[in-house]
Amino acid sequence: DIRMTQSPASLSASLGETVNIECLASEDIYSDLAWYQQKPGKSPQLLIYNANSLQNGVPSRFSGSGSGTQCSLKINSLQSEDVATYFCQQYNNYPLTFGSGTKLEIK
Amino acid sequence: EVQLVESGGGLVQPGRSMKLSCAASGFTFNNYDMAWVCQAPKKGLEWVATITYDGRSTYYRDSVKGRFTISRDNAKSTLYLQMDSLRSEDTATYYCARLPEGHFDYWGQGVMVTVSS
Numbered sequence: 001d002i003r004m005t006q007s008p009a010s011l012s013a014s015l016g017e018t019v020n021i022e023c024l025a026s027e028d029i030y031s032d033l034a035w036y037q038q039k040p041g042k043s044p045q046l047l048i049y050n051a052n053s054l055q056n057g058v059p060s061r062f063s064g065s066g067s068g069t070q071c072s073l074k075i076n077s078l079q080s081e082d083v084a085t086y087f088c089q090q091y092n093n094y095p096l097t098f099g100s101g102t103k104l105e106i107k
Numbered sequence: 108e109v110q111l112v113e114s115g116g117g118l119v120q121p122g123r124s125m126k127l128s129c130a131a132s133g134f135t136f137n138n139y140d141m142a143w144v145c146q147a148p149k150k151g152l153e154w155v156a157t158i159t160y161d162g163r164s165t166y167y168r169d170s171v172k173g174r175f176t177i178s179r180d181n182a183k184s185t186l187y188l189q190m191d192s193l194r195s196e197d198t199a200t201y202y203c204a205r206l207p208e209g210h211f212d213y214w215g216q217g218v219m220v221t222v223s224s
Contacts, residue, residue: 034210036152043202043214044152055212087152091209095168096142096154 002026002090006099013078014107021073021102023088028068032092035064035073038101039084047086048073080106109133109213111203116218119193129186129203129215136184137161140206143177143188145199146217153199156188157206170196193222 003026013019023033031051036044046055048064051071061076075082083106088099115127127143143155156177157166165177176189186203200219204211 032209036211038152043217044211045214046210046212049208049210049212089152089210094157094166096157096209098152098154100151 001095002029002093002097004088004090004097004099006088006102008102009100010103010105012105012107015078015080017078019075019078019104021075021086021088021104023066023071023073023099025069025071025090025092029090029092031067032090033064033066033071034089034091035062036087036089037082037084038087044087075104078106082106109205111205111213111215113201113203113215113218116201116220118221118223120224121193121195121222123193124189124191125193125220126190127188127201127203127218127220129188131184131186131203131205134205136179137181141177141179141186142204142206142211143186144202144204144211144214145197146202147196147199150199155201158186190220193220195222198222 005024007022033051035048038044047058047062052064063074085101085103087101110132112130119125140159142157158177174192178187200217202217203215205213
């Protein structure tokens, strides 16, 4: 199974700041990576797929980069509504696997 | 508007069975692979099972192989998850999700399954 190691586990940042979340795959996943946002008590929502493609309707302050074994999610100009847990997911191979999540809070 | 609405969850005793349903609308159901993803309380996301658009192929995580069965009725635009021999570790919220090319682009609201005596 492909293990997805996500960091940091939690993050506290100020409004307007830029934050980065990393995801490390245990083997090459090319660009077969997605990022999801899950707000408290809600279902996950797709933000990014194919490592850097923005899902329709997602604000442009979210961006993804990387390929191979290292990918990252960047959030520019942090807003209060970005408080959530973020998960990465690889789909290069079954079983589909997720990172353990990054909980983002506002300082 | 794409909608996925799960039903069928609740409290069940260990060793018993439960069947989840997911009613899909707002898109051509038989054009898409579909999947179930679960999330134990206060935990992360785990993929459970996938079924291809035509129902011909299915995939399962190891921990549910032989116990869970994913199926679909394209005429009714409905996805199912039959869960047998349930264990306490199956306790989770189960999400139905649409699966274009391996990532989950739409999710249902989730249904809670609690396995306890």
